[in-house]
Amino acid sequence: MALPQLKIDATEARIAALELPQGGWADGARRDALERVRAMGLPGTRDEYWKYTDPRSLVQADAQTASLFDGGDGPIFAEIDALKIVFTDGVFDASESDDLSGENLTIERLAESTADLHWARDLYGVLENNGQAPVQRPLAALNTAFANDGVLIHVTGKVEKPIYLIYHHRSENSDAMLHHLVKVEQGASVTLLESGPAAARFNTCMEVDVADDAEFHHVRAQGRDHERRAATHVFGRLGTESVFKSFTLTVNGVLTRNEVVLELTGDDATAHVAGACVGDGEFHHDDTVFITHDAVNCESRQVFKKVLRNGATGVFQGKILVKPDAQKTDGYQISQSLLLDGDSQFLAKPELEIYADDVACSHGSTSGAIDEEALFYLRSRGVPADIATNLLTLAFLAEAVDEIDDEALGEAIVNRIEGWLDRRIG
Amino acid sequence: MLEIKNLHVKLEEEDKQILKGVNLTVEAGKVHAIMGPNGSGKSTLSYVLSGRDGYEVTDGEVTLEGEDVLELEAEERAAAGIFLAFQYPVEIPGVGNMTFLRTAVNAQRKARGEEEMSAADFLKLIRAKAKELKIDADMLKRPVNVGFSGGEKKRNEILQMAMLEPKMCILDETDSGLDVDAMKLVSEGVNALRSEDRGFLVITHYQRLLDHIKPDVVHIMYDGRIVKTGGPDLALEVENNGYADILAEVV
Ligand SMILES: Nc1ncnc2c1ncn2[C@@H]1O[C@H](COP(=O)(O)OP(=O)(O)OP(=O)(O)O)[C@@H](O)[C@H]1O
Ligand SMILES: [Mg+2]
Numbered sequence: 001m002a003l004p005q006l007k008i009d010a011t012e013a014r015i016a017a018l019e020l021p022q023g024g025w026a027d028g029a030r031r032d033a034l035e036r037v038r039a040m041g042l043p044g045t046r047d048e049y050w051k052y053t054d055p056r057s058l059v060q061a062d063a064q065t066a067s068l069f070d071g072g073d074g075p076i077f078a079e080i081d082a083l084k085i086v087f088t089d090g091v092f093d094a095s096e097s098d099d100l101s102g103e104n105l106t107i108e109r110l111a112e113s114t115a116d117l118h119w120a121r122d123l124y125g126v127l128e129n130n131g132q133a134p135v136q137r138p139l140a141a142l143n144t145a146f147a148n149d150g151v152l153i154h155v156t157g158k159v160e161k162p163i164y165l166i167y168h169h170r171s172e173n174s175d176a177m178l179h180h181l182v183k184v185e186q187g188a189s190v191t192l193l194e195s196g197p198a199a200a201r202f203n204t205c206m207e208v209d210v211a212d213d214a215e216f217h218h219v220r221a222q223g224r225d226h227e228r229r230a231a232t233h234v235f236g237r238l239g240t241e242s243v244f245k246s247f248t249l250t251v252n253g254v255l256t257r258n259e260v261v262l263e264l265t266g267d268d269a270t271a272h273v274a275g276a277c278v279g280d281g282e283f284h285h286d287d288t289v290f291i292t293h294d295a296v297n298c299e300s301r302q303v304f305k306k307v308l309r310n311g312a313t314g315v316f317q318g319k320i321l322v323k324p325d326a327q328k329t330d331g332y333q334i335s336q337s338l339l340l341d342g343d344s345q346f347l348a349k350p351e352l353e354i355y356a357d358d359v360a361c362s363h364g365s366t367s368g369a370i371d372e373e374a375l376f377y378l379r380s381r382g383v384p385a386d387i388a389t390n391l392l393t394l395a396f397l398a399e400a401v402d403e404i405d406d407e408a409l410g411e412a413i414v415n416r417i418e419g420w421l422d423r424r425i426g
Numbered sequence: 427m428l429e430i431k432n433l434h435v436k437l438e439e440e441d442k443q444i445l446k447g448v449n450l451t452v453e454a455g456k457v458h459a460i461m462g463p464n465g466s467g468k469s470t471l472s473y474v475l476s477g478r479d480g481y482e483v484t485d486g487e488v489t490l491e492g493e494d495v496l497e498l499e500a501e502e503r504a505a506a507g508i509f510l511a512f513q514y515p516v517e518i519p520g521v522g523n524m525t526f527l528r529t530a531v532n533a534q535r536k537a538r539g540e541e542e543m544s545a546a547d548f549l550k551l552i553r554a555k556a557k558e559l560k561i562d563a564d565m566l567k568r569p570v571n572v573g574f575s576g577g578e579k580k581r582n583e584i585l586q587m588a589m590l591e592p593k594m595c596i597l598d599e600t601d602s603g604l605d606v607d608a609m610k611l612v613s614e615g616v617n618a619l620r621s622e623d624r625g626f627l628v629i630t631h632y633q634r635l636l637d638h639i640k641p642d643v644v645h646i647m648y649d650g651r652i653v654k655t656g657g658p659d660l661a662l663e664v665e666n667n668g669y670a671d672i673l674a675e676v677v
Contacts, residue, residue, distance in 0.1 A: 372479070377516040377570075378526070380476050381586060382504035382534035391529065395520025395569075 007041035010059055011138075014042055017061040018146045025117065026110075029125035033144035036129070040138040049135055052315040052347045053257055053286040058139060058231045063175035063201035066227035069252070075166050076195045076221045076416050080408060082164035083107075085151060089169060089199050090176020092149050096166075104157030104188065110150035110179055120152045123181050127207040127235035131261035135290065140233040140259070143205035147179030154183050155190040155214075167196030169225055174199035180206040182216065186239075189215035191406070197223020197253075202230040212239040212266055218246040219409050221416060222253060226282075229255040240266030240295070247404050249413050250277035250285055251420050257286040264291070264298040264326075274303040274403035276413070278393075278420050279312035286315035287335070293326035293356075302333040305400040307393055308344035309424075319351040322359050329354075331361035338396045339369055340389075390421040427625035428452040428475075428594050433486035435474050435650075444470045446650035447486070452594070452625040459628045459636055461664050462647035468629045469513050471647070472598045476510040477503045490594060504530075505537035507593030511583035511600050513629075518570040523582070526570050527552065527589055534590060555588045559615050576603030584615040595619065596627045601635035613638030633665035646672055 003011075015037070020030060043055035057064055085107070086096035092109050100107040113120070125144040131137060153163060165180070176199035184190055188211070198204070210216045222230060230253060236244050250256055260273050277285045291300045306314035316335035337346035348365040370392055378388035397417060404410040428451070435445035444467050452458045460468055474481050475488065477500030488495040490506055498506060518526070532542040543551075556566055559581050571579050580600050587595055597616070601609055616639050620626070628639060636644075636658065644660040645652045646669070653676040654660065663672070 371518075373516050374518045376478050376500060377512070377518065378521075378530070379500035380478070380504055380510055381526070381530035381590065382501050382537065383526075383530050384501045384533060384537075385499070387529065387533065388501075391521050391526070392518070395518065398520040 003041040007044050010044065011038065011042045013061045014059055014142070020146060021111075021148050024113065025121050026124050029121075030145045033125050033128070033141045036132065036141045037138055037145060040132075040136045040141065042138050042142065049288070049317070052317070053255075053284065057229055057255060058201070058203070058257065063173055063199070064227070064229070065172045066169070066200035066225055066229070066254075067172060068169060069197070069225040071224055071419070073419070076412050077164055077193050077409065079412065080162060080164070080193070082162040082193060084164045084166055086166045086168065087149065087176070087178065087198065089171050089174035090149060090178055090202070093168070102159060102161065104155060105159050106154045107163070108152045110152055111148055113152060117152065119154055119183050120181055123183060123207055123209055124179075127209065127237055128205060128233070130263065131235045131290070137233060137259060137261070139203060139231045140205050140235070143177055143179055143203050143233065147177045147205065150179040150181070152181045153190070153192070155188045156185045157188050159188070159190040162191035162193050164193040167194070167198035167202070167223065169197040169199055169223060169228065172200060175201045177203045180204070182206065182208045184208070184210045184214040184216050186211040187213045191217040191219070193409070194220035195223065197225040197228045198230070200228060202228065202232070204230070205233045206235070208234065208236040208244070210236065210238050210242040210244050213241050214239065215243040216245070217405065219404055219406070219413070220247070221249040221413065222251070222256060224252045226252050226254065228253050231257045232259065234260045236260070236262040236271070238262065238264045238266060238269040238271055241268045242266060243270045245272040245403065245405065246274070247400070247413075248275045249416060250275070250279070251416060252279065252283060253285070254282050255284045257288065259288045261290045262292065262300070264293050264295050264300065267296045267298065269295065269298045271298070271300040272303075272403055273301070274400045276305050276397045276400040276417065277314065278307040278417060279309070279314070280424070281310040281312060283308070283312040284315070285313070287318070289318040291320050291331070293320070293322045293329045293331065295326060297328040298326065299330040300332070301403070302335070303400045303403055304335040305397045306337040306346060307340065307397065308337055308346065309340035311343040313344065314346045316346075316348040316350070316365065318363070319353065320361055320363070322354040322356050322361065324355040326356050327358045329356060329359040329361065331359065333363035334399070335365045336396070337367045338393060339367060340393075386425045390418070390425070393421060394418065427454040427491060428627070429489045431487050433471075433474070433488060434484045435470060435481050436484055438480050438482045444650055445474065448650070448652055450645065450652055452627055454625055455622045456642040457620065457626040457628060457639060458643045458645060459630060459641040459661060460645045460647050461630060461661060463669055466647045467650045468647055469598055472510050472596045472629060475596060476500060476508055501533070502537065504590070504592075505534045509587050509590055509592035509595050511580070511587060511595070511597040513598040513602070515571050515579040515583055517572045519572050521570050523566050523568060523570050524552070527586060530586070531589055552589060555585055558618070559585050559588070559611055561585055577605060577608045580604055581608060581612060584612050588615060588619065591619070593623065594625050594627070596629070598629045599631065601630055601632060609634065610638065633661050636661050648673055
């Protein structure tokens with residue numbers, strides 16, 4: 001079907017503002033992705049998948065400016081002993097980064113890797129491309145075509161120290177595109193951390209291949225700059241008995257769309273995706289998750305919690321697709337919002353599509369205010385109303401935060417949320 | 427200690443008068459019991475005293491040591507020394523019992539201009555008090571009242587009371603849901619707090635509790651008023667004969 005002219009124009013305008021990196025092993029994948037972008041067209045307001053989120057500012061040729069916010073407290077995981085890799089406005093910053101090496105690990109920059117890395121060539125744009133059906137994700141294909149930096153992480157054994165991607169935002173109109181690859185070989189494991197606002201507009205795509213018996217843990221905290229915009233994609237493929245766990249904290253930001261697309265291709269795999277977001281005022285946060293079960297006896301969990309106030313908007317589109325042979329699937333999905341006032345709204349579209357007969361899948365979505373009974377109970381013990389509200393808000397988010405296995409990382413996340421809550425006590 | 431004069435209360439949302447002129451004075455060092463048929467307004471009185479939303483005081487006044495109570499927010503009343511042991515303690519998923527109590531203790535201290543209790547002192551104190559009430563360490567770590575049995579919830583209320591050391595303790599049917607041994611434990615917990623400068627208002631349907639917590643004064647509440655006041659014998663009379671005779675006499 002031919003694309004509407006408006007969509008073609010918007011897509012071409014965006015492409016014209018970008019430069020296709022050339023001269024590396026990824027050239028073929030980039031050209032292929034560009035063709036796919038042109039065939040799909042970039043998202044518009046009439047697209048069903050963008051019904052609740054206006055994509056225009058993510059698509060327009062130039063990024064809108066976003067002023068910088070200084071929380072005065074440095075990177076969220078600063079206390080964690082990690083291998084730090086820093087990007088400033090979307091460009092690798094060698095002077096601030098650690099040495100890109102470690103045991104059981106090779107790390108290369110996408111921008112510099114001219115050698116033909118077979119594993120990377122077999123992954124770059126591949127999971128992204130797989131994830132384009134049944135629903136199109138044109139911003140991810142755009143990223144595959146044009147991302148000019150990122151890291152290629154190859155994990156061949158257990159890596160103890162987390163790898164920490166820190167994204168600084170220093171220029172008010174930066175428009176950054178990063179593409180990361182993570183390949184976790186059989187029996188290997190790694191933890192990846194990400195934090196920081198990155199840019200005025202940030203488009204990031206990560207493809208994660210988790211082999212049999214391998215583990216991938218991911219904890220990220222999106223930056224707090226109030227006016228920043230981000231469209232992120234995480235594509236994952238899970239082998240037999242592998243584990244994939246991803247948690248995202250979002251604090252502020254005018255517009256965030258986080259898509260996670262996972263395919264469980266090996267039996268007995270486990271996939272957990274969780275998110276906690278807190279937003280105030282001009283804040284629009286969209287979690288879009290698509291998990292495909294294509295193997296026997298796999299477990300997937302989606303736990304998303306949103307705290308919204310002063311007219312903030314939360315969106316959740318989550319789907320579990322169970323293919324005919326994916327018997328004994330255990331799928332769980334919960335999305336909830338806590339509306340701290342009447343102006344905020346939560347739009348949810350939870351979906352199950354099941355073609356196997358022996359499965360246990362459940363989903364639930366709720367939206368509600370602070371529990372008045374609980375609030376009174378706390379106040380009757382002398383806890384002031386604002387502190388009591390904060391306690392109940394943290395309690396509401398706990399189910400999502402508890403998805404983080406590592407205690408220190410969980411604490412860092414809770415501290416950041418507490419900071420957000422405390423700043424709102426007058 | 428606590429003076430309630432001519433208290434009239436209606437529901438905020440509906441045109442329904444619940445308390446219709448309650449007069450009651452609890453002196454420091456005394457235990458007052460309130461009995462009365464279901465729906466007579468006992469819990470409403472306890473909620474109004476502790477500052478719950480949803481009620482409108484249409485007339486009357488309440489003072490604690492001479493200070494106007496009705497003007498204060500719920501948390502300010504708590505800091506001033508009013509404590510309500512709930513008839514139905516509330517479950518709060520996600521908030522740990524310890525965190526909750528420590529926040530409460532320190533918030534009250536702060537409100538009174540006192541220094542916060544250190545984590546170590548708090549831990550020592552709560553362990554000792556919990557032990558007296560046979561509340562195990564595991565229960566302290568769990569979320570507030572979540573998955574507690576009926577009796578455990580009531581014991582948890584008394585633990586909170588012991589930690590917060592209020593001046594004016596209001597117990598709303600703390601005996602309901604308690605087995606015989608728990609009733610003894612809870613009563614001992616309450617009796618341990620009895621002192622010259624503390625008042626108690628104990629709402630109950632049964633003499634049993636009053637065998638353990640000996641009241642100085644017993645009131646009968648009916649249709650939003652205190653209709654009769656007497657000594658400990660009044661509770662025995664209710665236990666033996668029900669309310670019919672008493673009500674026939676006063677209404
Ligand atoms: N929020 C409310 N909405 C409607 N009616 C209410 C509300 N609160 C109290 N009432 C009514 O007020 C009356 C007094 O209730 P209250 O709970 O104070 O009685 P009680 O003396 O504590 O009874 P019980 O012995 O059963 O605990 C009852 O008729 C009750 O139905
Ligand atoms: Mg009652």
